[in-house]
Amino acid sequence: MIRRTAFRALTTVAVTAALALPLAQGAQAAAPDTTAPATAATAATINANDDNPFRWMELDGLRADFQFMCPAGHCAGLWSLVLTDNVAQQRFEGRKFFVYAPATGEFSFFLDTDIAVRTVDHPSQVRLVDTDFMRSHPRVEVRYGDPDHPDRARVVASATTLM
Template sequence: MIRRTALRTLSALAVTAALALPLAQGAQAATPAAAAPATAATPATVNADDDNPFRWMELDGLRADFQSMCPAGHCVRFWSLVLTDDIAQRKFQGGKFFVYAPATGEFSFFLDTDIAVRTVDHPGQVRLVDTEFMRSHPRVEVRYGDPGHPGRARVVASATTLM
Protein backbone atom coordinates (compact mmCIF):
# COMPACT_ATOMS: atom_id res chain seq x y z
CA MET A 1 0.00 0.00 0.00
CA ILE A 2 2.77 2.45 0.94
CA ARG A 3 4.82 1.46 -2.14
CA ARG A 4 1.81 2.00 -4.42
CA THR A 5 1.14 5.43 -2.90
CA ALA A 6 4.80 6.36 -3.25
CA LEU A 7 4.82 5.25 -6.91
CA ARG A 8 1.69 7.27 -7.64
CA THR A 9 3.21 10.33 -6.00
CA LEU A 10 6.47 9.93 -7.91
CA SER A 11 4.59 9.40 -11.18
CA ALA A 12 2.51 12.52 -10.66
CA LEU A 13 5.63 14.51 -9.81
CA ALA A 14 7.41 13.22 -12.92
CA VAL A 15 4.54 14.27 -15.20
CA THR A 16 4.27 17.64 -13.51
CA ALA A 17 8.00 18.21 -13.92
CA ALA A 18 7.94 17.09 -17.55
CA LEU A 19 5.07 19.40 -18.39
CA ALA A 20 6.36 22.33 -16.35
CA LEU A 21 9.89 22.23 -17.81
CA PRO A 22 9.04 24.21 -20.98
CA LEU A 23 7.25 26.80 -18.86
CA ALA A 24 10.27 27.16 -16.60
CA GLN A 25 12.52 27.58 -19.62
CA GLY A 26 10.84 30.76 -20.72
CA ALA A 27 7.41 29.54 -21.76
CA GLN A 28 8.56 28.75 -25.28
CA ALA A 29 5.12 27.25 -25.96
CA ALA A 30 3.72 30.78 -26.17
CA THR A 31 5.96 31.78 -29.09
CA PRO A 32 4.42 31.73 -32.58
CA ALA A 33 6.93 29.15 -33.84
CA ALA A 34 6.02 26.71 -31.08
CA ALA A 35 2.32 27.38 -31.53
CA ALA A 36 2.27 25.85 -35.02
CA PRO A 37 -0.41 23.18 -35.33
CA ALA A 38 0.66 19.64 -34.49
CA THR A 39 0.19 16.98 -37.12
CA ALA A 40 -2.38 14.35 -36.23
CA ALA A 41 -0.22 11.46 -37.38
CA THR A 42 3.48 11.80 -36.71
CA PRO A 43 5.21 8.69 -38.06
CA ALA A 44 7.33 6.52 -35.74
CA THR A 45 10.42 7.28 -37.84
CA VAL A 46 11.03 11.01 -37.70
CA ASN A 47 13.75 13.43 -38.74
CA ALA A 48 16.89 12.79 -36.67
CA ASP A 49 17.31 16.56 -36.20
CA ASP A 50 14.12 16.91 -34.14
CA ASP A 51 13.83 16.53 -30.38
CA ASN A 52 11.73 13.34 -30.41
CA PRO A 53 12.92 11.42 -27.32
CA PHE A 54 11.60 8.16 -28.79
CA ARG A 55 13.56 8.21 -32.06
CA TRP A 56 16.10 5.68 -30.73
CA MET A 57 13.41 3.14 -29.86
CA GLU A 58 12.00 0.29 -31.88
CA LEU A 59 8.24 0.75 -31.74
CA ASP A 60 5.77 -2.09 -32.33
CA GLY A 61 2.13 -1.01 -32.24
CA LEU A 62 3.11 2.48 -31.03
CA ARG A 63 3.95 5.72 -32.80
CA ALA A 64 5.49 8.99 -31.66
CA ASP A 65 3.00 11.85 -31.41
CA PHE A 66 3.69 15.56 -30.87
CA GLN A 67 0.85 16.99 -28.78
CA SER A 68 -0.28 20.28 -27.29
CA MET A 69 -1.93 20.70 -23.92
CA CYS A 70 -3.00 23.90 -22.19
CA PRO A 71 -3.46 23.25 -18.45
CA ALA A 72 -4.42 26.44 -16.58
CA GLY A 73 -4.09 28.44 -19.79
CA HIS A 74 -0.36 27.74 -20.27
CA CYS A 75 0.18 25.74 -23.45
CA VAL A 76 2.84 23.05 -23.48
CA ARG A 77 3.94 20.91 -26.43
CA PHE A 78 5.37 17.48 -25.78
CA TRP A 79 6.22 14.12 -27.34
CA SER A 80 4.38 10.97 -26.34
CA LEU A 81 3.74 7.46 -27.59
CA VAL A 82 0.24 6.42 -28.65
CA LEU A 83 -1.15 3.24 -30.15
CA THR A 84 -1.03 2.97 -33.93
CA ASP A 85 -4.38 3.35 -35.68
CA ASP A 86 -4.69 -0.36 -36.51
CA ILE A 87 -4.20 -1.35 -32.84
CA ALA A 88 -6.42 1.47 -31.50
CA GLN A 89 -9.32 0.37 -33.74
CA ARG A 90 -9.41 -3.19 -32.37
CA LYS A 91 -12.12 -4.24 -29.92
CA PHE A 92 -10.97 -4.67 -26.32
CA GLN A 93 -13.26 -5.99 -23.58
CA GLY A 94 -12.89 -7.11 -19.99
CA GLY A 95 -9.64 -5.48 -18.98
CA LYS A 96 -7.53 -2.35 -18.66
CA PHE A 97 -4.51 -0.99 -20.52
CA PHE A 98 -1.33 -0.62 -18.46
CA VAL A 99 2.40 -0.04 -19.03
CA TYR A 100 4.68 -2.82 -17.85
CA ALA A 101 8.42 -3.54 -17.92
CA PRO A 102 8.65 -7.35 -18.11
CA ALA A 103 12.33 -7.52 -17.10
CA THR A 104 11.69 -5.92 -13.71
CA GLY A 105 7.95 -6.32 -13.17
CA GLU A 106 7.54 -2.55 -12.73
CA PHE A 107 4.62 -0.42 -13.90
CA SER A 108 4.60 3.06 -15.39
CA PHE A 109 1.72 5.41 -16.16
CA PHE A 110 -0.27 7.02 -18.95
CA LEU A 111 -1.07 10.68 -19.28
CA ASP A 112 -4.85 11.08 -19.31
CA THR A 113 -5.49 14.72 -20.20
CA ASP A 114 -3.06 16.23 -17.63
CA ILE A 115 -3.26 13.52 -14.96
CA ALA A 116 -0.92 10.54 -14.55
CA VAL A 117 -2.92 7.30 -14.30
CA ARG A 118 -1.77 3.70 -13.97
CA THR A 119 -4.51 2.22 -16.16
CA VAL A 120 -6.93 3.37 -18.85
CA ASP A 121 -10.06 1.77 -20.29
CA HIS A 122 -9.93 2.73 -23.97
CA PRO A 123 -7.16 2.44 -26.58
CA GLY A 124 -7.46 6.14 -27.42
CA GLN A 125 -6.41 6.97 -23.84
CA VAL A 126 -3.04 5.21 -24.19
CA ARG A 127 -0.46 8.02 -24.06
CA LEU A 128 3.03 7.30 -22.67
CA VAL A 129 5.16 10.25 -21.62
CA ASP A 130 7.42 8.73 -18.96
CA THR A 131 10.65 8.82 -20.98
CA GLU A 132 12.79 8.19 -17.88
CA PHE A 133 10.97 4.92 -17.24
CA MET A 134 11.37 3.88 -20.87
CA ARG A 135 15.07 4.76 -20.95
CA SER A 136 15.72 2.80 -17.76
CA HIS A 137 14.05 -0.39 -19.04
CA PRO A 138 15.19 -2.15 -22.23
CA ARG A 139 11.62 -3.12 -23.14
CA VAL A 140 8.34 -1.52 -22.12
CA GLU A 141 5.02 -3.06 -23.07
CA VAL A 142 1.46 -1.81 -23.24
CA ARG A 143 -0.63 -4.70 -22.00
CA TYR A 144 -4.35 -5.30 -21.83
CA GLY A 145 -5.95 -7.35 -19.09
CA ASP A 146 -5.78 -7.45 -15.30
CA PRO A 147 -2.90 -5.31 -13.94
CA GLY A 148 -2.98 -7.51 -10.84
CA HIS A 149 -1.83 -10.42 -13.04
CA PRO A 150 0.42 -8.82 -15.69
CA GLY A 151 1.81 -12.19 -16.83
CA ARG A 152 -1.67 -13.20 -18.04
CA ALA A 153 -2.35 -9.89 -19.81
CA ARG A 154 -2.08 -9.59 -23.59
CA VAL A 155 0.82 -7.54 -25.02
CA VAL A 156 -0.71 -5.09 -27.50
CA ALA A 157 2.32 -2.85 -28.17
CA SER A 158 5.95 -2.43 -27.14
CA ALA A 159 8.88 -0.01 -27.17
CA THR A 160 12.40 -1.39 -27.14
CA THR A 161 15.39 0.84 -26.45
CA LEU A 162 18.07 0.50 -29.11
CA MET A 163 21.52 0.50 -27.58
Protein backbone atom coordinates in the same frame (compact mmCIF):
# COMPACT_ATOMS: atom_id res chain seq x y z
CA MET B 1 -19.36 70.79 -72.81
CA ILE B 2 -16.60 68.35 -73.67
CA ARG B 3 -14.72 69.52 -70.60
CA ARG B 4 -17.71 68.88 -68.38
CA THR B 5 -18.26 65.38 -69.87
CA ALA B 6 -14.58 64.54 -69.45
CA PHE B 7 -14.64 65.83 -65.86
CA ARG B 8 -17.76 63.72 -65.08
CA ALA B 9 -16.15 60.63 -66.62
CA LEU B 10 -12.94 61.23 -64.67
CA THR B 11 -14.90 61.76 -61.45
CA THR B 12 -16.88 58.59 -62.03
CA VAL B 13 -13.68 56.59 -62.60
CA ALA B 14 -12.05 58.08 -59.47
CA VAL B 15 -15.10 57.37 -57.28
CA THR B 16 -15.38 53.82 -58.64
CA ALA B 17 -11.69 53.22 -57.98
CA ALA B 18 -11.93 54.70 -54.48
CA LEU B 19 -14.86 52.42 -53.63
CA ALA B 20 -13.36 49.32 -55.24
CA LEU B 21 -9.91 49.61 -53.65
CA PRO B 22 -10.96 48.70 -50.08
CA LEU B 23 -13.04 45.80 -51.39
CA ALA B 24 -10.11 44.48 -53.40
CA GLN B 25 -7.77 44.85 -50.43
CA GLY B 26 -10.24 43.04 -48.16
CA ALA B 27 -10.55 40.18 -50.62
CA GLN B 28 -6.77 39.95 -50.87
CA ALA B 29 -6.43 39.92 -47.07
CA ALA B 30 -9.06 37.19 -46.76
CA ALA B 31 -7.36 34.96 -49.33
CA PRO B 32 -4.76 32.58 -47.89
CA ASP B 33 -1.17 33.54 -48.57
CA THR B 34 0.60 30.43 -49.79
CA THR B 35 3.98 32.13 -49.64
CA ALA B 36 3.64 33.07 -45.97
CA PRO B 37 5.80 31.23 -43.43
CA ALA B 38 4.34 28.23 -41.65
CA THR B 39 1.99 28.80 -38.75
CA ALA B 40 3.22 28.30 -35.21
CA ALA B 41 1.52 24.90 -34.96
CA THR B 42 3.03 23.73 -38.25
CA ALA B 43 6.44 25.09 -37.32
CA ALA B 44 6.23 23.41 -33.93
CA THR B 45 5.37 20.09 -35.56
CA ILE B 46 8.26 20.44 -37.99
CA ASN B 47 10.72 21.45 -35.25
CA ALA B 48 9.28 18.90 -32.84
CA ASN B 49 10.60 16.08 -35.02
CA ASP B 50 14.13 17.14 -34.08
CA ASP B 51 13.37 16.68 -30.36
CA ASN B 52 11.52 13.36 -30.53
CA PRO B 53 12.77 11.46 -27.45
CA PHE B 54 11.46 8.19 -28.90
CA ARG B 55 13.34 8.29 -32.21
CA TRP B 56 15.94 5.80 -30.95
CA MET B 57 13.35 3.22 -29.95
CA GLU B 58 11.94 0.34 -31.90
CA LEU B 59 8.16 0.73 -31.73
CA ASP B 60 5.69 -2.08 -32.32
CA GLY B 61 2.03 -1.02 -32.21
CA LEU B 62 3.03 2.45 -30.99
CA ARG B 63 3.88 5.72 -32.72
CA ALA B 64 5.40 8.97 -31.49
CA ASP B 65 2.89 11.82 -31.27
CA PHE B 66 3.55 15.52 -30.63
CA GLN B 67 0.75 17.69 -29.31
CA PHE B 68 0.18 20.90 -27.41
CA MET B 69 -1.47 20.63 -24.00
CA CYS B 70 -2.70 23.59 -22.00
CA PRO B 71 -3.30 22.53 -18.39
CA ALA B 72 -4.27 25.53 -16.25
CA GLY B 73 -3.82 27.81 -19.25
CA HIS B 74 -0.08 27.19 -19.65
CA CYS B 75 0.55 25.60 -23.04
CA ALA B 76 3.49 23.32 -23.69
CA GLY B 77 4.50 20.90 -26.42
CA LEU B 78 4.59 17.27 -25.38
CA TRP B 79 5.95 14.11 -27.00
CA SER B 80 4.21 10.85 -26.18
CA LEU B 81 3.68 7.37 -27.51
CA VAL B 82 0.16 6.39 -28.58
CA LEU B 83 -1.26 3.24 -30.12
CA THR B 84 -1.12 2.99 -33.90
CA ASP B 85 -4.45 3.14 -35.71
CA ASN B 86 -4.29 -0.61 -36.49
CA VAL B 87 -3.99 -1.52 -32.82
CA ALA B 88 -6.41 1.13 -31.53
CA GLN B 89 -9.16 -0.11 -33.89
CA GLN B 90 -9.10 -3.63 -32.45
CA ARG B 91 -11.90 -4.71 -30.14
CA PHE B 92 -11.11 -4.36 -26.43
CA GLU B 93 -13.73 -5.03 -23.75
CA GLY B 94 -13.82 -5.57 -20.01
CA ARG B 95 -10.15 -5.15 -19.08
CA LYS B 96 -7.58 -2.38 -18.57
CA PHE B 97 -4.55 -1.11 -20.45
CA PHE B 98 -1.36 -0.72 -18.40
CA VAL B 99 2.37 -0.15 -18.96
CA TYR B 100 4.69 -2.91 -17.82
CA ALA B 101 8.45 -3.60 -17.92
CA PRO B 102 8.72 -7.41 -18.14
CA ALA B 103 12.40 -7.54 -17.17
CA THR B 104 11.79 -5.94 -13.75
CA GLY B 105 8.06 -6.39 -13.19
CA GLU B 106 7.62 -2.63 -12.72
CA PHE B 107 4.67 -0.51 -13.84
CA SER B 108 4.60 2.97 -15.32
CA PHE B 109 1.71 5.30 -16.07
CA PHE B 110 -0.32 6.88 -18.85
CA LEU B 111 -1.11 10.54 -19.15
CA ASP B 112 -4.89 11.03 -19.22
CA THR B 113 -5.42 14.69 -20.12
CA ASP B 114 -2.93 16.09 -17.58
CA ILE B 115 -3.25 13.41 -14.88
CA ALA B 116 -0.94 10.40 -14.50
CA VAL B 117 -2.95 7.18 -14.20
CA ARG B 118 -1.83 3.58 -13.85
CA THR B 119 -4.56 2.10 -16.09
CA VAL B 120 -6.96 3.28 -18.78
CA ASP B 121 -10.08 1.71 -20.26
CA HIS B 122 -9.96 2.76 -23.92
CA PRO B 123 -7.25 2.53 -26.61
CA SER B 124 -7.55 6.27 -27.30
CA GLN B 125 -6.44 6.96 -23.70
CA VAL B 126 -3.12 5.15 -24.10
CA ARG B 127 -0.52 7.94 -23.96
CA LEU B 128 2.98 7.12 -22.62
CA VAL B 129 5.11 10.07 -21.55
CA ASP B 130 7.42 8.63 -18.88
CA THR B 131 10.66 8.80 -20.88
CA ASP B 132 12.81 8.15 -17.76
CA PHE B 133 10.99 4.86 -17.17
CA MET B 134 11.39 3.87 -20.81
CA ARG B 135 15.09 4.75 -20.90
CA SER B 136 15.76 2.77 -17.72
CA HIS B 137 14.06 -0.38 -19.05
CA PRO B 138 15.19 -2.05 -22.27
CA ARG B 139 11.63 -3.10 -23.15
CA VAL B 140 8.34 -1.56 -22.10
CA GLU B 141 5.01 -3.10 -23.06
CA VAL B 142 1.45 -1.88 -23.22
CA ARG B 143 -0.62 -4.76 -21.97
CA TYR B 144 -4.35 -5.38 -21.88
CA GLY B 145 -5.84 -7.42 -19.07
CA ASP B 146 -5.72 -7.51 -15.29
CA PRO B 147 -2.83 -5.41 -13.88
CA ASP B 148 -2.82 -7.65 -10.78
CA HIS B 149 -1.79 -10.54 -13.07
CA PRO B 150 0.47 -8.94 -15.72
CA ASP B 151 1.87 -12.31 -16.83
CA ARG B 152 -1.63 -13.30 -18.06
CA ALA B 153 -2.31 -9.98 -19.85
CA ARG B 154 -2.12 -9.63 -23.62
CA VAL B 155 0.79 -7.59 -25.04
CA VAL B 156 -0.74 -5.11 -27.51
CA ALA B 157 2.30 -2.85 -28.14
CA SER B 158 5.93 -2.45 -27.13
CA ALA B 159 8.83 -0.02 -27.15
CA THR B 160 12.38 -1.35 -27.15
CA THR B 161 15.35 0.91 -26.51
CA LEU B 162 18.01 0.43 -29.18
CA MET B 163 21.51 0.28 -27.74
